[in-house]
Amino acid sequence: MIKTRISVKISAAALVLLLLISSVATAFAATDFSSYYLISDDAGLFDSSSFNGLTEKLESVGSHTSWQIAVVTTNDNVSSSNMDSHYNRLYDNNRNYFESNCVMFVIDNASGNRIILTHGETESYFSDQRMNEMKSALKPYLQSGDMLNACYTFADKTQEFYDAGIPSNGSYDNHVEGTETADQKLRKENKFLYVLTKWGWLMGLIALAAGGIFAGVNVGRYKFNGKSGTYNLKENSSMKLLDTRDEFLYKNTTSTVISSGSSSSGGSGGSSSHGSSGSF
Amino acid sequence: MATMEYKCPSCGAPLSFNPEKQNFSCEYCGSEFTVQHIQSLYAQSEKTESLNEQEVRQSEEQRTKAQKTGEEFNEDFMVSYSCPSCGAEIMTAESTAATECYYCGNPVVLGSRLSGEFKPDSVIPFALTKDMAVDAFMKMCGKKKFLPAGFANKKQFEKMQGVYFPYWYVDEKMQSSAVAKGKKVRHWTSGNRRYTETSTYRLFRTGDIEIRNVFEEALRDKQGAPTQNPQSTRQANAQEAMKYLDNYHMQQRHEMLQCVHPFDVSKAVPFSMSYLSGFKAEKREIGKQEIMDTIAERMDTYAKQLLEDTMSGYQGVSLENYSDRTFDQRWRYTLLPVWIITYKFKGQIMPFAINGQTGKTYGKLPVAGGKLALWGAIVALIVFIIAVLGGMFFL
Numbered sequence: 001m002i003k004t005r006i007s008v009k010i011s012a013a014a015l016v017l018l019l020l021i022s023s024v025a026t027a028f029a030a031t032d033f034s035s036y037y038l039i040s041d042d043a044g045l046f047d048s049s050s051f052n053g054l055t056e057k058l059e060s061v062g063s064h065t066s067w068q069i070a071v072v073t074t075n076d077n078v079s080s081s082n083m084d085s086h087y088n089r090l091y092d093n094n095r096n097y098f099e100s101n102c103v104m105f106v107i108d109n110a111s112g113n114r115i116i117l118t119h120g121e122t123e124s125y126f127s128d129q130r131m132n133e134m135k136s137a138l139k140p141y142l143q144s145g146d147m148l149n150a151c152y153t154f155a156d157k158t159q160e161f162y163d164a165g166i167p168s169n170g171s172y173d174n175h176v177e178g179t180e181t182a183d184q185k186l187r188k189e190n191k192f193l194y195v196l197t198k199w200g201w202l203m204g205l206i207a208l209a210a211g212g213i214f215a216g217v218n219v220g221r222y223k224f225n226g227k228s229g230t231y232n233l234k235e236n237s238s239m240k241l242l243d244t245r246d247e248f249l250y251k252n253t254t255s256t257v258i259s260s261g262s263s264s265s266g267g268s269g270g271s272s273s274h275g276s277s278g279s280f
Numbered sequence: 281m282a283t284m285e286y287k288c289p290s291c292g293a294p295l296s297f298n299p300e301k302q303n304f305s306c307e308y309c310g311s312e313f314t315v316q317h318i319q320s321l322y323a324q325s326e327k328t329e330s331l332n333e334q335e336v337r338q339s340e341e342q343r344t345k346a347q348k349t350g351e352e353f354n355e356d357f358m359v360s361y362s363c364p365s366c367g368a369e370i371m372t373a374e375s376t377a378a379t380e381c382y383y384c385g386n387p388v389v390l391g392s393r394l395s396g397e398f399k400p401d402s403v404i405p406f407a408l409t410k411d412m413a414v415d416a417f418m419k420m421c422g423k424k425k426f427l428p429a430g431f432a433n434k435k436q437f438e439k440m441q442g443v444y445f446p447y448w449y450v451d452e453k454m455q456s457s458a459v460a461k462g463k464k465v466r467h468w469t470s471g472n473r474r475y476t477e478t479s480t481y482r483l484f485r486t487g488d489i490e491i492r493n494v495f496e497e498a499l500r501d502k503q504g505a506p507t508q509n510p511q512s513t514r515q516a517n518a519q520e521a522m523k524y525l526d527n528y529h530m531q532q533r534h535e536m537l538q539c540v541h542p543f544d545v546s547k548a549v550p551f552s553m554s555y556l557s558g559f560k561a562e563k564r565e566i567g568k569q570e571i572m573d574t575i576a577e578r579m580d581t582y583a584k585q586l587l588e589d590t591m592s593g594y595q596g597v598s599l600e601n602y603s604d605r606t607f608d609q610r611w612r613y614t615l616l617p618v619w620i621i622t623y624k625f626k627g628q629i630m631p632f633a634i635n636g637q638t639g640k641t642y643g644k645l646p647v648a649g650g651k652l653a654l655w656g657a658i659v660a661l662i663v664f665i666i667a668v669l670g671g672m673f674f675l
Contacts, residue, residue: 187675195671203667211660215652218426222645225420230541236492239586242455243486249461251479258472 033097036062036069043073043109045147054151061155065162067122068099071151077110087115092184105154107147114142116154125161127170133157284389286557289313289321296387296558299406299617299636304554318554378444378553378561387558394553398563399613402548405555406442406617406636413440413619416639417632426655428648431625440622442636444556444615445537446498446564449545450575451612456604457486458587462594481594485587489604493545494578496571497534498564498613539642540635543616547637551615561615568611580604 032039032051037058039051046054058069078086087106091098098104101120108114116134118126126134134157141150187194195203286295288306295318298305304313378389394400408416421432459482466477549555584602591597617636622629625646632643 191672192668195668195675199671199675200668203664203671206667207660207664210663211656214659215656218652218655219647222424222426222647225424225641225643225645230538231494232542233491233582233585236494237582237586238490239590240488241485241590242488243457243484244590245484246462247482247484249480249482251477253475253477255473255475258469258474 033070034059034062035099036067038068038070038072038097038102038104040070040072040074043075043107045073045107045109050148054148057152057155061159064159066101067120067158067162068102069155069158070098070102070104071107071154072104073107073109073147075110076108078108078113079111080113083108083113083115084117087117091117091119103158105151107150114138123172124166125164127167128173129170130161130167284322284553286318286322286387286389286554294387294557297405297555298409300409300412302405302407304557315552315554319552322554376560376562378556378559380558380560389553389556389561394551394556394561394563400446400551400564400615401612402545403444403551403555403615404543404545404548404617404637406559407547408617408619408634408636408639410440410442410619413442413621413634413636413639416634417621417641419639420641421645424645426647426652428625428646428651431646441620442559443618443620444559444561445618446562447614447616448496448498448564448566448568448571448575449612449614450494450496450579451490451492451608451610452494452579452606453488453490453608454579454583454604454606455486456489456583456587456602457484458584458599459484459601460588460591460597460599462591462597464593465595482600483591483594483597485590487587487590489583489586491579491582491586494575494582495541496566496575497537498566498571499562500565536631536633536642537618540618540633540640543635543637545614548612548614556615559617564613 032055037055039046039055039058041051054071058071062069072087072090076086083106087104091102091104098119101122102118103122103126104117104119106115106117116126116131134154137153137157138150141147141153183194183198186197286304287293288295288309288311290311291306291309293306293308295304295306295313297303297315298312301312303315304318305311306313376390378387380387418432421427462481462483464479464481466479468475468477580602583604584599587602588597588599619634619636621632621634621643623632623643624630628646630643630646632641634641
């Protein structure tokens with residue numbers, strides 16, 4: 001009996017823990033993704049037909065290149081100097097959505113900053129010259145606010161670079177090696193120690209709370225031992241219905257718009273392999 | 281005050297009701313007698329006792345007078361009687377209807393207190409002997425892993441007393457009608473919109489309702505019986521058990537007695553004084569008139585609940601109108617069997633009540649702080665390990 005109760009309490013505590021973990025993990029909204037493309041439109045720049053068209057385009061380029069072509073729009077309001085680190089972190093924290101070989105076009109609609117990030121083998125294809133070429137191609141659309149065509153151009157230029165192959169004498173001054181923090185390094189090397197040092201306090205609190213709840217529940221059970229409802233109406237009553245009428249009075253209908261963005265959370269560890277990037 | 285005493289027809293020793301055998305057993309010569317046999321033997325004496333009803337009336341008048349004037353009549357509420365066995369003068373609380381002589385331990389029934397309008401309609405005889413009640417208590421304790429070591433000690437059970445408590449049971453037949461408002465809510469999605477349709481209905485219900493066995497305690501808060509010098513440990517322990525219960529705050533005593541319900545009232549038998557022999561019994565102090573409103577309120581609540589239960593399929597049902605007409609109402613003054621234990625543990629007195637029919641136990645239990653803290657720590661450790669393992673997977 002006690003064992004069953006303990007297991008119930010442990011399950012409840014584990015559930016609470018999972019909820020807490022999921023709430024503290026970095027949230028990433030991905031409306032649509034596959035191994036060839038990813039579109040996350042948190043800034044709401046695309047209507048449904050644009051969204052569908054862009055999906056087809058990215059998927060087509062992705063399947064041609066075998067890379068994941070990603071377009072991410074946000075309202076994060078990140079300064080231009082932080083764009084690189086911020087969105088590389090987003091990539092790292094959402095490796096269950098992003099592929100290793102990925103070209104990512106990020107539009108921060110709040111700050112007006114944009115960045116192209118490359119990961120894996122795509123890094124080699126995006127030399128400084130090609131990155132400048134990409135920026136020049138995107139500029140007219142970005143200036144006129146035509147984000148959809150900017151994304152199409154991004155996809156076309158990516159395919160063009162892929163088809164042209166790796167530049168034989170390209171320079172990669174924009175290339176930024178992944179800047180792993182001590183925490184990220186520890187997470188990679190010793191996950192157990194990382195969890196203990198980084199989240200141990202929270203888990204300790206949860207464990208203490210679980211122990212406290214266990215003790216509190218038992219004290220309550222002992223204090224109110226045997227206390228229960230004393231009159232059983234069901235057993236001590238009978239009724240013969242003589243009249244039963246349900247009269248319709250009125251009805252009203254309300255509606256709400258369903259938000260197009262859905263969010264999910266999660267994250268998985270993975271190697272940080274930041275490639276060349278450019279902010280513009 | 282006259283008393284009733286049940287003696288063994290074979291040897292003349294005091295005779296008590298045996299809950300296990302549901303008959304009368306003589307502890308001295310081993311003879312056994314059926315309830316019917318003893319009742320027929322003592323029918324004349326019980327009838328004579330009933331003639332002393334005047335004493336009870338006088339006592340009630342004194343109480344009413346005292347309540348009206350606000351005077352303290354504690355002395356007047358203590359009544360003396362002569363033990364028919366040893367002749368000693370014994371004082372009891374005014375409400376006591378059966379007890380034992382503090383000197384010789386002879387069970388006596390103060391029959392006149394249970395006569396006339398104070399005569400119970402029925403009694404549920406004790407079905408659990410003292411040993412069976414102890415077993416029920418021990419069984420309950422056995423399930424509790426965090427009791428302090430040495431708590432469930434059989435020595436403590438000497439301090440227990442079987443008591444018949446007075447209760448009113450009410451049955452009512454009525455026709456009730458209710459009018460309520462209820463809602464049906466439907467959701468659906470079309471395109472990128474989610475629609476909610478709320479339909480409101482007026483619900484009419486009428487039914488013939490019968491509600492049975494609504495009960496209410498018929499004992500007031502009261503002063504305990506005067507302390508006398510008991511002549512045996514057994515009497516001392518029984519006296520201690522009752523003394524604590526008598527002085528126990530009414531609300532707590534009420535809660536304690538309510539919580540050992542339910543009793544199987546189908547096992548109630550027509551009242552006979554003989555069932556009280558060997559136990560303590562309290563006569564009712566609360567009349568019908570005093571609790572009529574409370575009972576009516578509860579009947580209404582139950583009837584509304586029954587009608588509302590037929591309004592299934594609706595949300596947010598709110599009652600707009602309710603009316604009822606009572607066809608028949610039946611009140612039964614019934615004595616219920618309860619074993620009372622006052623348990624002393626580390627200087628603290630803890631009262632427990634055990635249903636004398638079913639063994640259901642109620643009372644606050646002590647907790648072994650160290651044992652509970654250890655288990656709490658083990659649970660915390662297990663949760664911590666699970667959390668770390670979960671963290672390794674999710675973070």
